[in-house]
Amino acid sequence: MSVHKKKTTPDIDPQPTPFTLTTLFPLSPPTATSDKLSSVLAGLRETLTTLSQPTNKTCTFKPVSSIPDRETERLQGIITTLKEEICTLVIPLSVVR
Numbered sequence: 821m822s823v824h825k826k827k828t829t830p831d832i833d834p835q836p837t838p839f840t841l842t843t844l845f846p847l848s849p850p851t852a853t854s855d856k857l858s859s860v861l862a863g864l865r866e867t868l869t870t871l872s873q874p875t876n877k878t879c880t881f882k883p884v885s886s887i888p889d890r891e892t893e894r895l896q897g898i899i900t901t902l903k904e905e906i907c908t909l910v911i912p913l914s915v916v917r
Contacts, residue, residue: 837843849855
């Protein structure tokens with residue numbers, strides 16, 4: 821009696837994904853990084869848009885009489901310089917958009 825063994829080929833099944841701690845309990849969603857970056861960039865765009873809008877708001881302060889005129893003039897000079905610096909920074913940002 822001849823016993824013929826049938827030549828068997830192993831079934832080619834894809835291997836199941838191994839269960840690991842990170843596959844069972846991911847620390848963050850797969851798109852968390854891109855979602856966060858999009859959120860930060862949207863906030864930056866909004867802030868830049870707000871800052872690039874011209875403002876007509878004027879602040880009124882009551883002058884304090886105890887400050888000497890010389891000191892007031894020095895501080896006014898500093899304020900004028902800072903305003904000019906802000907204008908030179910804001911204008912290029914509006915051109916970039």
